Amino acid sequence: MEIPEGVVLLDSLGDLQPENTCPVLVCGSHCGGNKALAQQVKNCHVQVVFLNSAGIGKNQAGIKGLSYYEAEGVLACAVDHNSAEIGISRDTWESGIISHMNSLAKAAGIQIGDSVKETISKIMHTVKNPSLSKTHKNSECTTGNDIKDNDSKADLKKQTQTQVDGISITITDSITFLNQNNSGDIVVCGSHGGMSAGHYAQKHGVKAVFFNDAGIGKNKAGVKSLESLSQAGILACTADCMSAEIFNGMDVLENGILTVCNQLAKSRNIKESMTVKEAIKLLK
Structure with a gap:
């Protein structure tokens, strides 16, 4: 199955740039984080994000980001760390199974046990895709991967x-x-x-x-x-x-x-x- 238009795969959130135009991010990073990280993801035009549960761990730190993403209006899901390799977005896309989610995901009809592919097909029609605007000459999303360290992330x-x-x-x-x-x-x-x-x-x-x-x-x-x-x-x-x-x-x-x-x-x-x-x- 080819990756749908509007979806980008990144092994690390560190590779996400403000110039991104993909509304759906399938990422190999953990689903931890804080308010500043969630704001950064939102400011990079991400509306939906899939991350790794990272073993959940102490104080449920591996899925702590779910509530922060929700506060920013970003639908967020964590995949079971035993279903997909952390740090490998392709495996998250191909094999990831949802283990945790925020209430925005629940409201969209996503269920624990859904695959990432199933989930994206279920919600893709509700996502606005800026890459389809007239300002872009092609249908591929821009992620800014060729851009070096960006000062907009300096506060993080x-x-x-x-x-x-x-x-x-x-x-x-x-x-x-x-x-x-x-x-x-x-x-x-x-x-x-x-x-x-x-x-x-x-x-x-x-x-x-x-x-x-x-x-x-x-x-x-x-x-x-x-x-x-x-x-x-x-x-x-x-x-x-x-x-x-x-x-x-x-x-x-x-x-x-x-x-x-x-x-x-x-x-x-x-x-x-x-x-x-x-x-x-x-x-x-």
């Missing part, structure tokens, strides 16, 4: 600098909030450890990174980037989604318990079941 891209046992740490809620100044940093973030997140870690050349495991999920997608990061010379670990909230870098630092460590981490005697802070202390 918050980082905190701290130290653990004298070791400097960069804390951020999302790996997508990093920039060229983070090269060589030890990063603790609230992102999942999937392939799209690993891409950002490599892009910015971090020294080490601690992720949330997002429930690990289908085909171990929540930790899938760790091996490739080790090959790229980046030490990487994931924290149990039940020990720390996804999209909450500070909680990962303060409360995260390690579930998976790559070979570089193991070579520094970092092991599963350690706290994130215990692991960082071994990076001296």
